[in-house]
Amino acid sequence: MAIIEVKDLVKHYGTQKAVDGVSFTVDEGEIFGILGPNGAGKTTTVECTEGLRTPDSGTVSVMGLDPHRDAKELKQVLGIQLQESRLPDRLRVGEALDLYRSFYRNPADPAKLIDSLGLGARVKTPYGKLSGGQQQRLSIALALIGNPRVAVLDELTTGLDPQARRDTWELIEQVRDSGVTIILVTHFMDEAERLCDRLAVIDSGKVVAVDTPAGLTARVSAEQRVRFRPSAEFADALLLDLPEVAAVERNGAQVIVSGSENLLQAVASVLARNQIVAADLRVEQVSLDDAFVALTGKSIEN
Amino acid sequence: MSALLKLVQTEMRLFVRDPVSFTLGLLLPAVLLIGLGAVPILREPSPDMDGVRFIDYFAPSVIVMSVAVIGLTSLPAVMAGYREQGILRRMQTTPVHPVKLLAAQLIVNLLAALVATVLVVVSGRLVFDVPLPGNPFGFAVAFVLGIGAVFALGMLVAAVAPTARAASGIATVLFMTVMFFGGVYLPRFMLPEAVARIGDYVPPGVQSLLDTWNGDAPDVVQLLVLAAVALAAGAGAARMFKWE
Numbered sequence: 001m002a003i004i005e006v007k008d009l010v011k012h013y014g015t016q017k018a019v020d021g022v023s024f025t026v027d028e029g030e031i032f033g034i035l036g037p038n039g040a041g042k043t044t045t046v047e048c049t050e051g052l053r054t055p056d057s058g059t060v061s062v063m064g065l066d067p068h069r070d071a072k073e074l075k076q077v078l079g080i081q082l083q084e085s086r087l088p089d090r091l092r093v094g095e096a097l098d099l100y101r102s103f104y105r106n107p108a109d110p111a112k113l114i115d116s117l118g119l120g121a122r123v124k125t126p127y128g129k130l131s132g133g134q135q136q137r138l139s140i141a142l143a144l145i146g147n148p149r150v151a152v153l154d155e156l157t158t159g160l161d162p163q164a165r166r167d168t169w170e171l172i173e174q175v176r177d178s179g180v181t182i183i184l185v186t187h188f189m190d191e192a193e194r195l196c197d198r199l200a201v202i203d204s205g206k207v208v209a210v211d212t213p214a215g216l217t218a219r220v221s222a223e224q225r226v227r228f229r230p231s232a233e234f235a236d237a238l239l240l241d242l243p244e245v246a247a248v249e250r251n252g253a254q255v256i257v258s259g260s261e262n263l264l265q266a267v268a269s270v271l272a273r274n275q276i277v278a279a280d281l282r283v284e285q286v287s288l289d290d291a292f293v294a295l296t297g298k299s300i301e302n
Numbered sequence: 303m304s305a306l307l308k309l310v311q312t313e314m315r316l317f318v319r320d321p322v323s324f325t326l327g328l329l330l331p332a333v334l335l336i337g338l339g340a341v342p343i344l345r346e347p348s349p350d351m352d353g354v355r356f357i358d359y360f361a362p363s364v365i366v367m368s369v370a371v372i373g374l375t376s377l378p379a380v381m382a383g384y385r386e387q388g389i390l391r392r393m394q395t396t397p398v399h400p401v402k403l404l405a406a407q408l409i410v411n412l413l414a415a416l417v418a419t420v421l422v423v424v425s426g427r428l429v430f431d432v433p434l435p436g437n438p439f440g441f442a443v444a445f446v447l448g449i450g451a452v453f454a455l456g457m458l459v460a461a462v463a464p465t466a467r468a469a470s471g472i473a474t475v476l477f478m479t480v481m482f483f484g485g486v487y488l489p490r491f492m493l494p495e496a497v498a499r500i501g502d503y504v505p506p507g508v509q510s511l512l513d514t515w516n517g518d519a520p521d522v523v524q525l526l527v528l529a530a531v532a533l534a535a536g537a538g539a540a541r542m543f544k545w546e
Contacts, residue, residue, distance in 0.1 A: 075395065082391060085388030085392040087387075088316050099309065104397060
């Protein structure tokens with residue numbers, strides 16, 4: 001069931017069109033990703049959805065509420081984690097949660113939240129003395145303190161070290177498992193691939209595609225590639241005769257075979273029959289990165 | 303507990319934890335008065351001041367200083383900082399509008415100025431026998447209007463300054479002006495007559511404080527000017543305040 005519906009959203013800044021007719025729906029209980037390069041209009045899109053910005057045109061409904069008309073009501077059930085928002089340096093972790101707790105009708109238990117976010121030992125630590133990862137986790141805690149039904153998390157692992165990122169991902173999955181619907185804004189492919197049930201790919205203010213991560217890569221190509229170094233010479237025809245194989249390339253000592261499903265199995269059994277050992281064997285599939293390039297015509301990094 | 307009360311409590315903690323606002327705004331004025339009073343000659347009636355002791359004459363200027371430090375250094379810097387750091391924006395994501403955070407800031411700073419003033423009046427009285435304000439009602443009115451004018455100017459700076467740095471810069475100019483005309487840098491009897499007369503109308507209105515302290519009625523025009531500044535700057539701040 002759709003918990004969020006965004007239809008034909010348009011937003012200009014001056015003469016520049018930041019969001020140009022964005023539509024999507026988010027189902028209850030899923031992690032919905034909004035993926036796109038910096039400046040694609042992701043943040044503006046979610047800010048219009050949250051009611052922090054007024055769209056020039058288009059409609060938004062979150063749990064049947066209008067983000068503007070029902071702003072106060074919506075914010076009771078919507079948890080928002082903003083990109084780049086700090087707290088006063090001298091405010092302690094426990095105090096911040098206690099303060100934000102007082103803003104909501106049915107707040108969550110701060111002690112539980114602090115524990116589940118691994119901030120238990122930091123309750124009395126001032127915000128300014130927390131590490132980047134801890135500040136980020138506190139920010140997530142504040143987004144969840146109101147017991148929201150929907151949480152919008154914007155670029156939540158930017159600036160975190162790899163371990164902190166993985167910990168944060170686990171945390172997001174726990175939050176989803178507790179029944180919260182999540183919108184995740186990101187420009188990290190690995191994050192989108194790991195966490196999102198479905199994704200909207202946004203580029204230049206437009207939705208390019210909405211699909212599951214697997215669906216997006218499959219749209220681009222089902223092609224697989226196998227690379228290896230053979231222990232003995234063999235003729236390309238040996239592999240090209242297989243129905244699964246589309247092409248064979250050689251790059252020095254390395255053989256690159258491309259083809260469809262079950263490519264690895266087919267290639268491996270032919271090599272075994274001919275007593276050829278495949279060293280440094282690698283299977284490559286189309287990644288979300290490749291899909292993104294194919295969909296938008298550019299790499300996400302720039 | 304209501305959100306506003308909780309915000310006031312939180313802002314109060316932060317104020318006390320900030321060594322600058324706490325020592326400069328809250329304690330320094332009283333410490334300065336006591337320090338000056340420790341100099342014997344400043345405790346003697348002086349012919350330069352119509353036989354009044356310097357310490358009695360200077361007490362209202364110390365109050366000017368405390369109001370200026372709190373209203374023009376602490377207040378705008380904190381508020382502009384809250385905007386710059388996205389703290390106001392974070393509050394916009396909650397059911398409580400960030401205007402309540404600004405209200406809490408104002409309340410805490412008003413309380414601080416009040417406490418600083420009480421400290422000055424009481425320590426002057428206890429240590430050097432500086433009399434209590436002779437016209438307490440007039441003094442309270444002058445104090446409220448004066449503080450209102452200075453705080454409104456501080457809010458106006460916070461409203462329009464693009465960054466916390468800019469807010470501090472603009473506020474410092476106002477701060478020096480207020481301190482100069484308030485007779486903190488140079489006692490006012492040393493200032494040229496014209497400058498001293500202009501100073502009568504510059505917030506927070508040191509002359510009204512002095513008159514009412516001496517038991518006289520405040521000058522109505524001076525009070526009206528303070529009220530006008532408070533209203534105009536306050537309305538300007540409310541209209542122009544940028545949330546992000």
